[in-house]
Amino acid sequence: MKTKNRIIIALLIIGTISFSLVQFVVVPHNIAKEKAYQTAQLDPTTHDLSRILRYSNRYMGNSSNLINLFYNLPLAEYGARFQLFPKTLALEVNYQTDAKSIGEEKVHKALLYNAVTAFSLIKNLEKITYTFGDSSYDVTRANIESVFGKNLPSLLEKDAWKTNVQDKLKNRNFMRNCMEKTVLEKK
Amino acid sequence: MSELKKYVDSLFAHVKTDRKMLDLKDEILSNLEAKMQDLIKQGMDEETALQKAKASITSIDSMIDGNRLVYVDRFKTECLQSVLLYLIIAWILATPLIIVRGFSLLNALLLLGVIGVGIAYFIKKLHISETVGFCNIESFQKSKRLIWIVWSIFYGMCALLITALYFGSNIWFRRMIHIDGPYQFFIIAVRYYAPLITIFIPICVGSFTKILRNSEVRDDR
Numbered sequence: 001m002k003t004k005n006r007i008i009i010a011l012l013i014i015g016t017i018s019f020s021l022v023q024f025v026v027v028p029h030n031i032a033k034e035k036a037y038q039t040a041q042l043d044p045t046t047h048d049l050s051r052i053l054r055y056s057n058r059y060m061g062n063s064s065n066l067i068n069l070f071y072n073l074p075l076a077e078y079g080a081r082f083q084l085f086p087k088t089l090a091l092e093v094n095y096q097t098d099a100k101s102i103g104e105e106k107v108h109k110a111l112l113y114n115a116v117t118a119f120s121l122i123k124n125l126e127k128i129t130y131t132f133g134d135s136s137y138d139v140t141r142a143n144i145e146s147v148f149g150k151n152l153p154s155l156l157e158k159d160a161w162k163t164n165v166q167d168k169l170k171n172r173n174f175m176r177n178c179m180e181k182t183v184l185e186k187k
Numbered sequence: 188m189s190e191l192k193k194y195v196d197s198l199f200a201h202v203k204t205d206r207k208m209l210d211l212k213d214e215i216l217s218n219l220e221a222k223m224q225d226l227i228k229q230g231m232d233e234e235t236a237l238q239k240a241k242a243s244i245t246s247i248d249s250m251i252d253g254n255r256l257v258y259v260d261r262f263k264t265e266c267l268q269s270v271l272l273y274l275i276i277a278w279i280l281a282t283p284l285i286i287v288r289g290f291s292l293l294n295a296l297l298l299l300g301v302i303g304v305g306i307a308y309f310i311k312k313l314h315i316s317e318t319v320g321f322c323n324i325e326s327f328q329k330s331k332r333l334i335w336i337v338w339s340i341f342y343g344m345c346a347l348l349i350t351a352l353y354f355g356s357n358i359w360f361r362r363m364i365h366i367d368g369p370y371q372f373f374i375i376a377v378r379y380y381a382p383l384i385t386i387f388i389p390i391c392v393g394s395f396t397k398i399l400r401n402s403e404v405r406d407d408r
Binding site: 005 | 264265268269271272275276278279282283285286294298301
């Protein structure tokens with residue numbers, strides 16, 4: 001009985017130490033990591049490509065796929081409504097906020113990123129119209145291809161995506177050029 | 188019904204009536220009747236012979252197969268100690284599961300169990316008397332077998348359900364099983380591992396038989 005009591009005390013010490021380690025070190029560390037990851041998903045330059053690859057589809061008519069894709073892209077945190085125009089292969093995304101309240105630079109970067117993503121993943125999508133409370137933008141597949149190249153699906157690889165999309169979006173001159181060339185056309 | 192039969196029935200009032208017990212009952216009754224007749228033949232009056240025969244057997248506990256005379260309090264305390272020991276082991280084994288969403292409840296329940304049984308054990312340990320009583324080792328062995336069967340069915344069902352959930356369509360359509368990466372593998376492994384922790388229950392119940400043997404009253408006490 002005494003030996004068992006000693007084993008119980010030893011196990012209680014081991015249990016308390018491991019429980020405290022997991023509960024007060026590992027779990028908070030994981031929560032912080034998850035929070036940092038979620039925050040990174042709001043920024044086009046740090047967004048994780050791997051979490052949206054599953055939404056690759058040949059047809060824009062698959063509305064749930066398209067909507068889920070946009071819910072996993074930057075600006076999703078502001079809430080959006082969607083309208084599909086299958087005849088013209090166009091999509092309208094109505095963000096439930098003003099572009100000014102987000103900041104123009106941030107909006108342009110995010111809209112371009114979302115457009116490259118959508119055109120790369122959804123094969124027959126031709127046009128996207130983004131509307132905010134105070135403005136709206138048009139972007140077409142042809143315009144995106146003129147900047148990022150004809151073979152958009154070839155960008156869907158971790159390194160290529162970082163170099164040819166995310167790093168370019170960090171560059172202010174590139175963004176200015178895009179706006180001047182009306183790749184993203186403000187209406 | 189004769190007085191002697193009523194007496195024998197009262198001796199068996201606290202035991203389960205099965206074929207073995209009925210045989211034993213018949214045997215005791217015929218022995219007592221023979222003893223009573225013997226005493227009457229020796230010149231004793233019927234009432235005194237009846238009382239003498241009754242006095243010769245006051246309990247049947249020691250005659251039941253598998254019944255052991257044990258220090259009851261010591262036995263109960265050691266059983267509590269065993270439960271506490273296995274609960275702590277299960278709690279430690281469940282600790283890594285806290286990091287997986289939805290599994291922290293299992294750890295919390297085990298921790299509550301450790302605290303509850305720990306307090307009960309501590310209180311019981313303070314008041315151990317030398318009271319003795321009979322415990323049936325065979326019923327403990329039966330419970331042990333039964334609990335292993337129940338646990339095996341439980342774990343088998345869990346494993347089957349998890350397999351169906353994760354690999355059901357692969358098996359049905361004869362497709363290769365594909366696991367995305369180490370994290371996905373970890374999540375699937377956790378699903379199989381969590382119910383496996385409950386194995387401490389049959390192991391713990393199994394230890395009661397050994398404790399019963401250790402708590403037996405020895406002749407040299």
